[in-house]
Amino acid sequence: MDLNELQTIWQQYDTDLKENTRINKEILKQVLLAKPEKRMSREKIKAGINLLLPIILVLLVLIPNVQVRATIEFYSGALLFGIVSSTIYYWSVKYYLLIGKMDFSESLTSIKKKVKQIKKYKIKLKKVSYILMIPGIVGIFLMGGFPLFSTSSVFPVTLIVLVMLFSVYLTFRYSVGEHFRKLNQEIEALEKLEK
Amino acid sequence: MTDEAHKEQFLKIMEENIRIVQKIAGVYTRNAHDREDLINDITLELWKSFRNFRGNSKVSTWMYRVALNTAMNYQRKKTRDKVFFSLNDLKAEPVGWLSEDNHSEKTALLNRCIEELDKLNKAITLLYLDGNSYEEISVITGISKTNVGTRMSRIKEQLKNLVNQKSKNYGFK
Numbered sequence: 001m002d003l004n005e006l007q008t009i010w011q012q013y014d015t016d017l018k019e020n021t022r023i024n025k026e027i028l029k030q031v032l033l034a035k036p037e038k039r040m041s042r043e044k045i046k047a048g049i050n051l052l053l054p055i056i057l058v059l060l061v062l063i064p065n066v067q068v069r070a071t072i073e074f075y076s077g078a079l080l081f082g083i084v085s086s087t088i089y090y091w092s093v094k095y096y097l098l099i100g101k102m103d104f105s106e107s108l109t110s111i112k113k114k115v116k117q118i119k120k121y122k123i124k125l126k127k128v129s130y131i132l133m134i135p136g137i138v139g140i141f142l143m144g145g146f147p148l149f150s151t152s153s154v155f156p157v158t159l160i161v162l163v164m165l166f167s168v169y170l171t172f173r174y175s176v177g178e179h180f181r182k183l184n185q186e187i188e189a190l191e192k193l194e195k
Numbered sequence: 196m197t198d199e200a201h202k203e204q205f206l207k208i209m210e211e212n213i214r215i216v217q218k219i220a221g222v223y224t225r226n227a228h229d230r231e232d233l234i235n236d237i238t239l240e241l242w243k244s245f246r247n248f249r250g251n252s253k254v255s256t257w258m259y260r261v262a263l264n265t266a267m268n269y270q271r272k273k274t275r276d277k278v279f280f281s282l283n284d285l286k287a288e289p290v291g292w293l294s295e296d297n298h299s300e301k302t303a304l305l306n307r308c309i310e311e312l313d314k315l316n317k318a319i320t321l322l323y324l325d326g327n328s329y330e331e332i333s334v335i336t337g338i339s340k341t342n343v344g345t346r347m348s349r350i351k352e353q354l355k356n357l358v359n360q361k362s363k364n365y366g367f368k
Contacts, residue, residue, distance in 0.1 A: 006358065009301045010324040017214050
């Protein structure tokens with residue numbers, strides 16, 4: 001073996017190192033991708049449960065317990081409740097489908113764009129749900145024949161309003177923001193790797 | 196330059212030239228543990244020296260100089276300092292030199308021969324095999340060009356004998 005051959009061996013060693021570094025970078029990318037993928041899967045499962053739960057509640061709770069009355073009050077309540085729940089359900093289905101389109105094998109720019117879209121949509125969905133919840137609850141009261149503006153209904157209505165306000169505060173102050181902040185951090189780590 | 200931009204620039208340079216550090220660590224250590232350790236030390240020294248690097252020389256020249264100085268002064272430590280983590284920390288399955296000695300037999304033979312050289316001759320050999328001219332080797336090591344030439348002739352002879360001796364043991368022609 002002469003020195004020229006040694007130089008060839010050294011060059012091959014250099015090439016092998018380059019290839020190993022590339023492979024290790026790829027492995028690191030897969031490791032970094034695992035967390036955001038898991039996070040999105042959990043979000044999809046939650047969105048799926050939010051689609052099934054209303055159907056289960058309507059079938060098991062609402063229908064068996066509602067007494068149909070041929071009154072304007074009942075029909076107004078049913079219409080109000082129907083419109084509200086269909087609207088919220090429609091938005092929830094769209095949200096579920098949007099999450100389903102998330103694909104972490106795409107480019108980082110595309111992933112970031114989709115995450116931004118999903119976050120925006122989730123905030124809209126929450127706002128719509130909270131706003132429509134009031135007419136929805138009014139609809140249920142009308143359907144059930146419960147008095148809305150009487151001394152007996154003050155306490156439950158106040159309680160419902162307080163719980164709603166607290167829920168709105170928690171959702172928009174912490175929950176949605178925190179969830180997407182962590183996701184964005186994980187995507188930033190991927191971006192740094194690709195730079 | 197802001198601290199963040201400074202850090203980004205350093206990381207970019209490291210990523211583009213990491214093989215210099217890997218090869219030097221490979222030549223000056225005998226196992227993966229020490230190799231990782233030395234790479235951590237070299238990276239730290241490069242980061243410390245980066246503040247004063249004004250671009251008067253090539254980036255590779257600066258890196259060779261710092262890395263070789265660190266390698267020549269390297270002593271095995273009992274506890275490891277961590278400048279950056281290895282893929283082993285992520286519980287992933289890394290490939291290649293960080294996890295095990297994954298070189299071909301011929302590369303192993305070459306490394307065994309270079310190991311027999313003294314620290315300075317190791318540096319000169321590594322720089323020569325990397326395709327640096329005598330002038331560049333002289334700038335990096337700080338010894339005169341004539342001295343580099345003389346040493347190189349002796350190293351070539353020494354390596355030739357070592358390679359022939361060891362290749363008989365490995366069964367190469």
